[in-house]
Amino acid sequence: MRWRPALLLTAAVVLLAAAGAVTVRASTRKATVPTLHLSATAEQWRVHEVNRQLAIALHNNGDVPVRVTRVEPVLPSFDGEATVGTDALLPVGGLRVDVPVSYGTGTCVPTAAASHVVVTAHPEGSAATQRITIPLPDPNPLLDRLLAADCATQRIQRSVTLRFGPWTDAGAAGLRGDLVVERTAAATGTVQVRELDGNVMYRLELPSAVPLAEVTAAQPTVSVPLTARPARCDAHALAEIKKPFEFLATVTLEGGDPLVTAVPVSDDDKAALDRMLRRICKLPG
Incomplete structure (x- = not known):
């Protein structure tokens, strides 16, 4: 029965090695990128009206500050809308930040088709950018009015x-x-x-x-x-x-x-x- 200690020692070494492997894998796992919770509406003030722009009002509904670097309006009922680069910091708490974009020229359709914006953003302090599609409210009386005009x-x-x-x-x-x-x-x-x-x-x-x-x-x-x-x-x-x-x-x-x-x-x-x-x-x- 003198072989039992050797067997137990071998099992212990295997278990320690396995535990060490788990520890290494856990330590090398990439940090999780937080999910960004953004919402948007389309607004227009007099200064934007003069320049034929919409103010894309962005809201950060998450728990980390978010930096937006690009806003792309996708307005199917308009021709010539333009993507803009920006450097907009959205603080926590839903505080509104407006990004002006050109909306182009409306086509002759009765009501605006469902529209959205695509933003490029990342959590403040992180280089991990995300492209996020954010729907605009639909139906949209402002877009309908611009179309009609x-x-x-x-x-x-x-x-x-x-x-x-x-x-x-x-x-x-x-x-x-x-x-x-x-x-x-x-x-x-x-x-x-x-x-x-x-x-x-x-x-x-x-x-x-x-x-x-x-x-x-x-x-x-x-x-x-x-x-x-x-x-x-x-x-x-x-x-x-x-x-x-x-x-x-x-x-x-x-x-x-x-x-x-x-x-x-x-x-x-x-x-x-x-x-x-x-x-x-x-x-x-």
Whole structure:
């Protein structure tokens, strides 16, 4: 029976070796990369509206800070949306961080298709990046509104062009000019301009007739006389306004529903209007 101690010793060595192997494997196992819990919405403030951007509002709902380095909007109902690089730190607690992205041009569909953003992100302090697909709320009233606005503009542009004619200095009365309405070759019926609105900085005085203008195959061009003058003269408003040269026209095509679009304003138009406002309001140039 003297072989038993040797057998027990051999078994003990095997067990110790196995335990050592387990210890080595455990110590060399890679650290677990935390799962990132992000959510997103699409917002738009005046500054983004001017630049045709969406603010992708990112929220970190996890328990580690997250750094986002890239945001890619995927908007099936828009053409030309653009990916942006960024360096946005999302703190713990769901604090919102906005990343502006260009949304392109809306197509003429009734409602926006389900959309999402793809973000490249990593836990703060880690180099392990992740690509995360985050759905945007669906249905999405903001995307629907942007689609409708772009579609209205496209439909109007297929049938008519709008522009301001040359401006004439009218002294204290402001500037005299015209809204020039020209029917395009692609138009298929009567086009009416029902209204033309001023804005926070500029008031437009127009004839009281409704419609303001009507163009047909027989009369494809009409000019509507108007006067532009300051609507207010405080420098603070001039400095803060995001769209000082937005003039919205309400148009109907072949008696259909009213569509609204902005009249294009050239650099010469902007310069003439700005000079007039500063002259009458006695603001520095």
